[in-house]
Amino acid sequence: MPELAEVEIVRRNLERWWTRPASDLILDDPELLRDGTPEGLRKAFLTATPELRRRGKYLLFDFGEHTVVAHFRMSGKIVLEPQPSGRFARLSWAVDDGWLVFKDPRRLGHVELYPSADLPDAYPALAKMGPEPLDLPGPELAARLSPRRRLKDALLDQKVVAGVGNIAISEIFWRLSLPPDVKVAALADDDVAALAAELGRYFRQLIEVQSGDEVVYLGEGAHADNPFDVYDREGSPCSRCGTRIDRETIGGRSSYFCPRCQS
């Protein structure tokens, strides 16, 4: 599922839906909670309305004394439903207009409860996370990219930049006409500056385009229209030059690209 844009959309939706302490909470799947106790979780949700923050692909509910760290991994999301505890529900809590339900078919997502004062140190992934990619200055990005690495590997590394995922890589490489396996060392300063600018533009656009009560992921249901230029479009014509989009596994994950534009 979710890269930065989808998590940000959930954050904004929660700000609309969740305006007072929850009136009830059901931990549908106890394994969702990897750190902290169910009682502590319940008390936090029922006592305060959290400040909602996003850091990379993480969602943070800051209740004051305690903070919940949530991650959707591959298939998680939070939606507003009339009832709690439906199919794939892992956690449900009651708000004014219904129930907020953390759904996660693959159950890779997780939630942790920490004393706020312990963060981010108690959570290494947060403590080491790189800068947010919206409005990231080119020179700052350049300084964080090891020349020896493949650009794709570096950008997927959350310690380098926060929030970039596999789809964003294909889309941004296509926009900038970069070969899918391009090495950092092959980039000129101008290329890195353009990359930094495109990262911000890409995520801002995607937040705009996908905003709504529920982001439907590719492959979810039969419909799922594809909002991307190249991702999951193997064999379709490139919208710039008509060449068929190709797919290759790079760094263990699929890259989609136009073999003519991006060579």
Place this chain on the structure above:
DNA sequence: TAGTCTGTTAGACA
């Protein structure tokens, strides 16, 4: 049935 999956991490290896 086998392959695929918008993520992250640990371990093996060069």
Place this chain on the structure above:
DNA sequence: CTGTCTAACAGACT
């Protein structure tokens, strides 16, 4: 120490 690859997590979908 740096970089790359694989497996594992767990399940649904094609």
